[in-house]
Amino acid sequence: xxxxxxxxxxxxxxxxxxxxxxxxxxxxxxxxxxxxxxxxxxxxxxxxxxxxxxxxxxxxxxxxxxxxxxxxxxxxxxxxxxxxxxxxxxxxxxxxxxxxxxxxxxxxxxxxxxxxxxxxxxxxxxxxxxxxxxxxxxxxxxxxxxxxxxxxxxxxxxxxxxxxxxxxxxxxxxxxxxxxxxxxxxxxxxxxxxxxxxxxxxxxxxxxxxxxxxxxxxxxxxxxxxxxxxxxxxxxxxxxxxxxxxxxxxxxxxxxxxxxxxxxxxxxxxxxxxxxxxxxxxxxxxxxxxxxxxxxxxxxxxxxxxxxxxxxxxxxxxxxxxxxxxxxxxxxxxxxxx
Amino acid sequence: xxxxxxxxxxxxxxxxxxxxxxxxxxxxxxxxxxxxxxxxxxxxxxxxxxxxxxxxxxxxxxxxxxxxxxxxxxxxxxxxxxxxxxxxxxxxxxxxxxxxxxxxxxxxxxxxxxxxxxxxxxxxxxxxxxxxxxxxxxxxxxxxxxxxxxxxxxxxxxxxxxxxxxxxxxxxxxxxxxxxxxxxxxxxxxxxxxxxxxxxxxxxxxxxxxxxxxxxxxxxxxxxxxxxxxxxxxxxxxxxxxxxxxxxxxxxxxxxxxxxxxxxxxxxxxxxxxxxxxxxxxxxxxxxxxxxxxxxxxxxxxxxxxxxxxxxxxxxxxxxxxxxxxxxxxxxxxxxxxxxxxxxxxxxxxxxxxxxxxxxxxxxxxxxxxxxxxxxxxxxxxxxxxxx
Numbered sequence: 001x002x003x004x005x006x007x008x009x010x011x012x013x014x015x016x017x018x019x020x021x022x023x024x025x026x027x028x029x030x031x032x033x034x035x036x037x038x039x040x041x042x043x044x045x046x047x048x049x050x051x052x053x054x055x056x057x058x059x060x061x062x063x064x065x066x067x068x069x070x071x072x073x074x075x076x077x078x079x080x081x082x083x084x085x086x087x088x089x090x091x092x093x094x095x096x097x098x099x100x101x102x103x104x105x106x107x108x109x110x111x112x113x114x115x116x117x118x119x120x121x122x123x124x125x126x127x128x129x130x131x132x133x134x135x136x137x138x139x140x141x142x143x144x145x146x147x148x149x150x151x152x153x154x155x156x157x158x159x160x161x162x163x164x165x166x167x168x169x170x171x172x173x174x175x176x177x178x179x180x181x182x183x184x185x186x187x188x189x190x191x192x193x194x195x196x197x198x199x200x201x202x203x204x205x206x207x208x209x210x211x212x213x214x215x216x217x218x219x220x221x222x223x224x225x226x227x228x229x230x231x232x233x234x235x236x237x238x239x240x241x242x243x244x245x246x247x248x249x250x251x252x253x254x255x256x257x258x259x260x261x262x263x264x265x266x267x268x269x270x271x272x273x274x275x276x277x278x279x280x281x282x283x284x285x286x287x288x289x290x291x292x293x294x295x296x297x298x299x300x301x302x303x304x305x306x307x308x309x310x311x312x313x314x315x316x317x318x319x320x321x322x323x324x325x326x327x328x329x330x331x332x333x334x335x336x337x338x
Numbered sequence: 339x340x341x342x343x344x345x346x347x348x349x350x351x352x353x354x355x356x357x358x359x360x361x362x363x364x365x366x367x368x369x370x371x372x373x374x375x376x377x378x379x380x381x382x383x384x385x386x387x388x389x390x391x392x393x394x395x396x397x398x399x400x401x402x403x404x405x406x407x408x409x410x411x412x413x414x415x416x417x418x419x420x421x422x423x424x425x426x427x428x429x430x431x432x433x434x435x436x437x438x439x440x441x442x443x444x445x446x447x448x449x450x451x452x453x454x455x456x457x458x459x460x461x462x463x464x465x466x467x468x469x470x471x472x473x474x475x476x477x478x479x480x481x482x483x484x485x486x487x488x489x490x491x492x493x494x495x496x497x498x499x500x501x502x503x504x505x506x507x508x509x510x511x512x513x514x515x516x517x518x519x520x521x522x523x524x525x526x527x528x529x530x531x532x533x534x535x536x537x538x539x540x541x542x543x544x545x546x547x548x549x550x551x552x553x554x555x556x557x558x559x560x561x562x563x564x565x566x567x568x569x570x571x572x573x574x575x576x577x578x579x580x581x582x583x584x585x586x587x588x589x590x591x592x593x594x595x596x597x598x599x600x601x602x603x604x605x606x607x608x609x610x611x612x613x614x615x616x617x618x619x620x621x622x623x624x625x626x627x628x629x630x631x632x633x634x635x636x637x638x639x640x641x642x643x644x645x646x647x648x649x650x651x652x653x654x655x656x657x658x659x660x661x662x663x664x665x666x667x668x669x670x671x672x673x674x675x676x677x678x679x680x681x682x683x684x685x686x687x688x689x690x691x692x693x694x695x696x697x698x699x700x701x702x703x704x705x706x707x708x709x710x711x712x713x714x715x716x717x718x719x720x721x722x723x724x725x726x
Binding site: 035118121125127128129131132133135136137138139140142143144146147262266269270273277307308311312315316318319322323326 | 403405452455456458459460462463464466467468470471474475477478479480606607610613614617670675677678680681682684685688689692
């Protein structure tokens with residue numbers, strides 16, 4: 001029971017990351033009609049926003065280490081601590097949440113540049129060519145990050161207030177010993193919040209309504225005198241923010257390296273296809289569903305029955321879904337049906 | 339891309355000439371590769387092997403337009419099958435290659451039967467899913483067959499039943515052979531080269547056949563093809579299996595030139611690489627994929643070997659600050675950073691030259707022809723289509 005709950009939470013966490021990337025992917029596909037293989041790279045860039053913010057905040061000066069008196073010892077002290085004292089120290093500790101705030105404008109900019117600079121020339125090309133050019137872009141972005149940050153994963157720590165283990169068992173009135181890392185719970189909450197705000201933006205604002213109208217019939221919206229292209233570009237930026245935030249907040253859970261985007265991208269694509277190309281709700285629910293299933297499959301009980309199932313379950317489900325329900329779980333009729 | 343994959347009626351005589359020239363070029367590779375610094379058996383073997391892989395991939399992607407992102411799975415399977423033959427039966431390369439191709443074909447039938455129910459991006463995802471499953475399983479559950487992360491290697495204690503029957507000296511690990519001829523160095527290259535020529539010949543025959551024409555029809559409009567009364571799936575499945583067999587051939591040749599097999603050959607970036615080769619050379623053209631494969635392997639060999647001191651020599655004639663700058667900038671693109679060059683090249687090709695190098699060549703020859711024959715012949719030269 002306890003392990004089941006833990007695996008469920010683990011699955012929700014992983015599913016949160018899948019869902020956020022898949023949401024952006026399907027948003028871009030639904031609006032611009034572009035299959036973006038570089039979306040995983042946006043996730044990775046978001047993670048490296050966290051890394052670089054942390055690096056910036058901890059720019060340090062060499063100072064005399066007062067605690068050692070026997071000889072002249074030096075230690076490094078971040079400028080922020082020198083200038084602001086304890087407050088500076090706290091800023092550094094909270095670098096991941098701060099970098100999430102930084103990531104929003106940065107990722108918006110990255111998304112807009114990417115869309116205007118490259119993607120807009122590929123609306124009319126075939127899906128194969130879109131896949132290929134964005135695949136190339138993903139390689140390039142990954143390699144650029146590798147040049148600056150090296151190939152090794154760089155671990156980030158959650159703020160100390162949120163880095164301990166939450167006494168989950170005690171809170172829910174279950175086993176007292178059942179604990180779960182706070183940050184993972186925070187991540188779960190954040191991913192729910194982000195998903196909800198994207199949906200609220202699309203469903204409750206006039207801007208979002210126009211975007212949805214454009215998804216349904218782009219030409220008609222254009223004829224009504226609305227510059228739908230600009231709105232779709234903004235949507236691409238939003239998708240970039242969502243992916244970037246997902247990556248940024250995921251850093252304390254998984255130390256980022258330049259290749260993480262690719263690993264998540266393949267899975268997220270499977271998620272999008274399972275959820276149904278162009279369906280936002282489908283992408284989110286399939287993301288959480290596959291995350292949970294993947295976690296459950298890695299339980300030793302399941303592994304005893306079907307060895308190796310944890311390695312392949314996502315792909316296996318994708319195959320089954322695609323063969324039985326060509327449109328995915330919640331695919332709209334007429335969207336990329338073959 | 340669709341614009342350059344047109345059916346080109348060709349005469350048997352012309353095809354024979356193409357084959358002759360092709361065979362000549364391939365077999366004299368050690369001679370013409372010397373001036374460009376590529377005359378190592380190891381590199382030449384890679385040209386041939388990846389050439390076969392790309393030619394096979396092109397049969398699927400170039401002719402039918404089905405974008406498979408999981409072709410490396412067949413390559414890996416072919417490698418494993420060949421190494422198992424080496425371990426269990428004999429070091430004779432023919433049997434290993436035949437078995438590798440056969441196993442890859444069986445795999446391709448199974449995967450193709452399922453994956454070809456969908457097209458477009460769904461097909462790409464399905465093939466990717468199958469390839470990733472094979473890769474993951476090779477690392478986890480199937481370790482008794484694949485030997486996991488270590489990779490499958492030969493051992494002195496392998497039975498090699500057939501070899502033992504003929505009284506070959508047991509103990510140690512003999513190199514792969516062809517009826518007594520040891521396949522190492524140039525001998526291995528020539529073995530691969532002959533395979534490449536055979537593979538190219540089959541590919542040429544498919545391009546010129548009614549079967550190839552039907553595949554092109556499927557690419558241009560599958561629905562219309564169905565309306566005319568053709569069941570398209572058997573055709574696509576056939577070419578998918580053929581294409582998988584090419585990959586299996588390439589994989590088993592890899593095992594012949596270097597008798598080990600690892601799961602990393604099946605990872606999805608390896609599948610991406612063959613797509614890149616095909617696109618770079620020109621999907622749907624005869625020799626394009628081969629050119630693409632050779633160029634990428636050659637560039638990989640050259641670029642990834644360059645280091646900073648060599649760059650400093652090259653830019654040494656400039657004033658010192660400029661030298662430092664140039665070395666700093668260009669060192670990003672060579673050595674470890676070779677993949678950056680690859681990615682940029684990939685993007686540039688897809689953006690500016692979707693037809694690949696073959697389209698580039700065609701544009702250049704078209705330009706020259708137009709210049710030479712004056713403006714009056716412009717219309718005429720626009721419609722001429724060189725055959726490949």
